[in-house]
Amino acid sequence: MPISASENTVTITHQSNSNTSVSISLFGATTLSWKVNGEEKLWLSEKAILDGTKAVRGGIPIVFPRFGPPNPDHAATKALPQHGFARNSKWEFLGQVDPHSAQFGLSPDQLTSDFEKQWPFQFKAILTFTLKETSLDLKFEVENDDTKPWDFTFLCHTYFKIPEISKVEVDGLQKVTYYDQLTKKSEVRDSTVTFDQELDQIYYDVPSQLRIKSENTKLFKIQTNSNLSDAVVWNPWIEKSGSMADFAPHDGYKNMVCVESGHVKKFETLLPKEKWTASVEYTAEN
Ligand code: BG6
Numbered sequence: 001m002p003i004s005a006s007e008n009t010v011t012i013t014h015q016s017n018s019n020t021s022v023s024i025s026l027f028g029a030t031t032l033s034w035k036v037n038g039e040e041k042l043w044l045s046e047k048a049i050l051d052g053t054k055a056v057r058g059g060i061p062i063v064f065p066r067f068g069p070p071n072p073d074h075a076a077t078k079a080l081p082q083h084g085f086a087r088n089s090k091w092e093f094l095g096q097v098d099p100h101s102a103q104f105g106l107s108p109d110q111l112t113s114d115f116e117k118q119w120p121f122q123f124k125a126i127l128t129f130t131l132k133e134t135s136l137d138l139k140f141e142v143e144n145d146d147t148k149p150w151d152f153t154f155l156c157h158t159y160f161k162i163p164e165i166s167k168v169e170v171d172g173l174q175k176v177t178y179y180d181q182l183t184k185k186s187e188v189r190d191s192t193v194t195f196d197q198e199l200d201q202i203y204y205d206v207p208s209q210l211r212i213k214s215e216n217t218k219l220f221k222i223q224t225n226s227n228l229s230d231a232v233v234w235n236p237w238i239e240k241s242g243s244m245a246d247f248a249p250h251d252g253y254k255n256m257v258c259v260e261s262g263h264v265k266k267f268e269t270l271l272p273k274e275k276w277t278a279s280v281e282y283t284a285e286n
Contacts, residue, residue, distance in 0.1 A: 002099040008052075010093050010102050012131045022131045027052035028087040029104040029127045031060035034136050036284040041136075041220070043161040043256035047248040052090055057246040058159045058256070060138070061087040062127065065119060065152035067232075067264040074267070076151055079118035083157070085111060086125070094126070101130040107145075122146040139279040144270040151269050155232065155262025156280055163214055165195045165254045170233055172210035178203040195257070198237035204265045206231045211285075212259060218285035224261045227278035232260040 003012050008027065014020035019038040024031050027050065034041045044058035055061050064086035066077040081088070089110055094103040106125045108116055122145035130137040138156060162168050170193040179186050181200040192213075193199070206229060212220040222231075234257075236244065241253040261280045270276055 003096045029091040030056040043159040047246045055087040061157040063155035067153040067155045085115040103128045121150040135283040137281045141277045143275045149271045151267035153264045167214050176203045203231045221283040223281045228261040230264045234258040
C-alpha cells in the first residue's frame with residue numbers, strides 16, 4: 001500500500017523500494033521523515049513536540065502567511081506569531097493524487113479561533129507531496145477566497161540532516177545579496193556558505209538551483225520554481241540551540257542545516273479569486 005494514513009500521520013512508500021518513504025504529520029502538514037533507501041534525509045529534534053501544541057522542531061515546517069517575527073508596521077499580519085499559523089494548525093488529509101502523491105488542505109475552518117481573529121481572511125491552501133526514487137517534491141497552492149485582497153509570505157523551513165556542519169557548504173549563493181539577521185547588515189557573498197558559528201541569513205533573488213555539499217561530495221540539490229526566489233540559511237550553533245527547549249540532542253546543531261526556500265523579500269498580494277503556486281524539489285544526491 002504506497003500511501004497509508006494513521007490518526008495523525010500519512011506515509012507514502014515508494015512502489016519500487018519499500019525503504020524509500022516520506023511521513024507527513026497533519027500538525028502543520030510538517031514532513032517528519034524522508035528516507036531514501038533506508039537513510040533519513042531530514043533532521044528531527046529528539047525533543048520535537050509532535051502533538052500539535054507547538055510547531056515541530058525539525059523536518060519541513062511550512063511557514064505561511066508570514067515569515068519571521070510579527071512586524072508592528074504590517075497591519076494585516078502583526079498579530080500573528082513568528083512564522084505564521086500554517087505550521088501550528090491541523091491540516092486535513094485530502095487523499096492521494098496517485099500512488100506517490102498525497103494532498104493536504106488548510107482553510108479558515110481548521111484554524112483556532114485565535115488565528116482566525118489574528119488573520120480574518122478567507123483562503124484555501126493545498127500542499128501536494130510527491131515521492132520519487134531519490135527526490136521529494138512539495139507544491140503549495142493558495143487561493144484568495146475572500147472579497148478583499150490579502151498579503152502573505154511563504155517558506156519551506158527545511159531541516160536537512162547532514163554528517164557534520166563544519167564540513168558542509170551551501171553552493172549557489174555566491175554573488176547574491178543577503179541580509180544578515182544577526183549583524184543586521186546587508187552584504188554580498190563571494191564564496192559558498194560555510195559554518196563556524198551561528199548563522200541566520202536571508203538571501204534575495206537566488207538561483208533556482210542550490211546545493212548542499214560536504215567536503216565536495218554532493219548531499220542535496222534544491223530546485224525551485226520561479227515563485228520561490230529567496231532562501232534563508234540557518235544554523236543555531238551552540239548557544240542558540242541550547243536556549244531552545246525542544247532542541248535535542250544538545251549537539252544536534254552539528255547534524256542539521258536549514259536551507260529554506262521561500263518568497264519572503266516582500267509580501268505577495270492576492271486579489272479575490274487569485275491563486276499562487278510555488279514548488280520545490282529536493283534530491284538526495286548521496
Ligand atoms: C529561521 C529564522 O527561518 O527560523 C531564524 O531565520 C529563526 O531567525 C529560525 O530563529 C527558527 O525559528 P523558530 O520560530 O522555529 O524557532
